[in-house]
Amino acid sequence: MTASGAPSDLLVSEVFSAIQGEAALVGARQVFLRMTGCNIRCAYCDQPEALEKRPGPCRIERTPGRRDWDRVESPLAVESVVDAVDRLWRAMPHHSVSVTGGEPLMQSRRLVGLFPKLAELGMPLMAETNGTLVHGLEELVGWLTYVSMDVKLPSVDGERVDPSLQQRFLDVALRAGVDTWVKIVVGAHTDTDELSKAVAMVAEAAARTPGAEPVIYLQPVTPFAAVTHAPTPDDVLTLQELALWRYPHVRVVPQTHKAIGQL
Numbered sequence: 001m002t003a004s005g006a007p008s009d010l011l012v013s014e015v016f017s018a019i020q021g022e023a024a025l026v027g028a029r030q031v032f033l034r035m036t037g038c039n040i041r042c043a044y045c046d047q048p049e050a051l052e053k054r055p056g057p058c059r060i061e062r063t064p065g066r067r068d069w070d071r072v073e074s075p076l077a078v079e080s081v082v083d084a085v086d087r088l089w090r091a092m093p094h095h096s097v098s099v100t101g102g103e104p105l106m107q108s109r110r111l112v113g114l115f116p117k118l119a120e121l122g123m124p125l126m127a128e129t130n131g132t133l134v135h136g137l138e139e140l141v142g143w144l145t146y147v148s149m150d151v152k153l154p155s156v157d158g159e160r161v162d163p164s165l166q167q168r169f170l171d172v173a174l175r176a177g178v179d180t181w182v183k184i185v186v187g188a189h190t191d192t193d194e195l196s197k198a199v200a201m202v203a204e205a206a207a208r209t210p211g212a213e214p215v216i217y218l219q220p221v222t223p224f225a226a227v228t229h230a231p232t233p234d235d236v237l238t239l240q241e242l243a244l245w246r247y248p249h250v251r252v253v254p255q256t257h258k259a260i261g262q263l
């Protein structure tokens, strides 16, 4: 498994098998393909080493869950990524493959060469995405079984993500019929007006798409980096109530992988 420079090569930071800790597939065993690079910088981001889209070290687990890493240089050829994912996939039963990051859709053109190969091997594919790269989703949506989309609140993440971009992104996922849910990280100082607008955006997208009822997962922020406080239990109850008055499918799920000491 070696680094190379072909245009289709993928910038990857790690490949491993773990327990999904967030949102709709919480508890499911997945192969994680973590791509390098993100187009935004959330205050609470716990993947700082995956934010810059550039060549660098990559670690690949040999045995599911053992953390027995092979260390290689990224970018990786498509075939190398297929081999790394498939080796873990075949070594024990997995639910699906989570393509995460960073922001995986930053490399949509490269993933176009990878996704058909993984799909041919029978792997359901899930994109864990910040929901901002509409064109990237359009390129890949035909290969996806699941989309886990973040909707960003400036008062929590410190970024100013354009809400209309997130609305278009959600529309593309829902119209394609992909099993889609929305994750909203909430913090100790969540602006309730921002949350109301985000929930209304999801409710309107659901109303526009017959049969679509994407669940919203409110995820209390796990303190990391610039974020030092989690919301209180009262905060979380209040924020869920506010959301439920606007949309019926709102659940609260914290980052469970951190609670059980997983990657």
Ligand code: SF4
Binding pocket: 038, 039, 040, 041, 042, 044, 045, 046, 047, 101, 102, 103, 130
């Ligand atoms: S979108 Fe995800 S990977 Fe990018 S900065 Fe935010 S939390 Fe980190």
